[in-house]
Amino acid sequence: EPEVTQTPSHQVTQMGQEVILRCVPISNHLYFYWYRQILGQKVEFLVSFYNNEISEKSEIFDDQFSVERPDGSNFTLKIRSTKLEDSAMYFCASRGTSGSYEQYFGPGTRLTVT
Amino acid sequence: AQSVSQHNHHVILSEAASLELGCNYSYGGTVNLFWYVQYPGQHLQLLLKYFSGDPLVKGIKGFEAEFIKSKFSFNLRKPSVQWSDTAEYFCAVVIRGNQGGKLIFGQGTELSVKP
Numbered sequence: 001e002p003e004v005t006q007t008p009s010h011q012v013t014q015m016g017q018e019v020i021l022r023c024v025p026i027s028n029h030l031y032f033y034w035y036r037q038i039l040g041q042k043v044e045f046l047v048s049f050y051n052n053e054i055s056e057k058s059e060i061f062d063d064q065f066s067v068e069r070p071d072g073s074n075f076t077l078k079i080r081s082t083k084l085e086d087s088a089m090y091f092c093a094s095r096g097t098s099g100s101y102e103q104y105f106g107p108g109t110r111l112t113v114t
Numbered sequence: 115a116q117s118v119s120q121h122n123h124h125v126i127l128s129e130a131a132s133l134e135l136g137c138n139y140s141y142g143g144t145v146n147l148f149w150y151v152q153y154p155g156q157h158l159q160l161l162l163k164y165f166s167g168d169p170l171v172k173g174i175k176g177f178e179a180e181f182i183k184s185k186f187s188f189n190l191r192k193p194s195v196q197w198s199d200t201a202e203y204f205c206a207v208v209i210r211g212n213q214g215g216k217l218i219f220g221q222g223t224e225l226s227v228k229p
Contacts, residue, residue, distance in 0.1 A: 031215060033217075035219075041221070042204075045217065045219075055214040093217075095215065099165060100165045101146045101165070101210075102148070103217060105150075105159075107157040
């Protein structure tokens with residue numbers, strides 16, 4: 001069964017450093033998402049991406065964040081200058097065009113900012 | 115703003131007990147509804163979904179949920195839980211017609227099943 005993959009599984013970085021989180025969505029999907037979950041809190045939407053552009057972003061997704069689909073398979077989330085409060089689990093998801101809007105999630109990247 | 119509320123933060127049950135987890139959403143229009151499960155150390159997996167038709171939907175592993183539009187609710191049920199159901203359960207909503215189709219999640223309910 002096709003699945004969404006994410007790398008790395010765990011990333012430790014120092015405050016102020018740039019990080020890139022990588023995702024490979026399911027191959028025939030057209031919609032891509034990033035969510036994050038701070039420890040003990042709910043899963044929060046960050047950004048959605050369709051047709052090579054952002055279709056929606058949350059208030060969290062400020063100028064420090066960017067997304068890119070550099071080739072036909074990868075979907076990346078970049079945080080330009082990490083802050084302590086960026087420490088969280090980051091989930092990538094993708095979906096096809098079915099009317100159910102069902103999203104398939106990757107295993108997540110745990111980002112720890114020290 | 116649209117939101118999803120899950121009534122129980124942590125539920126502890128013995129095996130074979132019945133389960134009902136509450137979920138309510140705040141949005142007056144048409145929505146698609148989901149329950150996701152996250153087993154310890156694993157990623158979010160879809161348990162079941164509703165987008166049209168019979169408001170009583172059945173999912174994997176014996177779970178079901180009922181959409182009651184008048185109550186804005188989508189409660190998850192299972193008649194007899196097993197130890198392997200220990201996990202965190204998330205209710206989520208997508209607003210139909212929203213271009214991006216983002217999921218709005220509830221805060222999650224941690225279920226612990228004692229053998």
